Amino acid sequence: MSRIVVAPLSRIAEMAVRNRCREMISLVAPKQDFHRPAVIDPARHLVLGVNDIAFAGTGDLVAPQEAHVEAIIAFARTWDRQAPLLIHCMLGVSRSPAAALIAALAVSPDQHDDAVALRLRAASRQATPNSRIVGIGDALLSRDGRLVRAVEQIGRGADYVGEQPFFFDIEPAVTQTDAGAGP
Template identity: 70%
Template sequence: MGTIVVAPLGKIAELAVRHRCRDMLSLVAPKQNFHRPAIIAADRHLIVGVNDIAFAGTGDLVAPGEEHVAAIVGFARGWDQQAPLLVHCMMGVSRSPAAALIAALAVEPDQDEHDLAMRLRRASVQATPNARLVEIGDHVLSRGGRLVAAVRAIGRGADYVGDSPFVFSAAPQTLQP
């Protein structure tokens, strides 16, 4: 069972080491410079250059598109789930929670979207998944609007109060007899 660690940019090195992550998904503004933690091999790191916007970009802004989500899905499906997947954006509130939901459904497609969104909400009161990423993810993963509805049902997260990384399971928890 895979674990996903969602973090702001400023905490990636600390969390990669603490959780022994080997795979990392970065959703950052195009051309944003940052250092990949040494524990993450370059070939196990995907950088998705998108801005945190929910509309088609203008000027220098790059809106998430289907090609970005397809890259997230492909990367997630290549994750062996033996070590946690680290997913981050600038603040760990919008792009990375959306990508974490998409990754979870990519590796565990038989799970219920509402249960997944509720696991995310329990893990983070301030997560507000990027609506455009969620909508495109719903389409790319053929969820029939269920992911969009599930994220709408959990609503906007609490106001941002600072870095609040979180961890949640990519798959539903099953009770052992």
């Protein structure tokens, strides 16, 4: 089973080492300085300079754009899935959960959008995926509004309770019953 580790910036080194991650997507403010964990292959580290906003034209802030989400999709599709993919933003609450949803559907597009969103909510009660990233991803992945509606259905996450990395499985676990092995 392929897994994404979603984390706040302050926990990326710990989570990368603990989970043996070799690839990482960073969604950070433009020009934000941070240290890439040594276990992450520099050639497999996508850095996107984007602020956590939902609307373009808000002063000096950089809203997520189609090119940012295209880069997430392209990167996810080249992920070897032999080790977890680490995705982070500043707090691990908005940009990175949205990117995790997009990455999951990019590598496994036959999933039902509602199921993916519900798995995200089960993994993190405080995740509130950035609506702009979700909307752009929905369009680029030809989800016809289903992903946007699914994220709206899970609603805003709980109030921020601190740095809580979480694991997001690309696809649901297959149980023995699901696999036809019997009860």
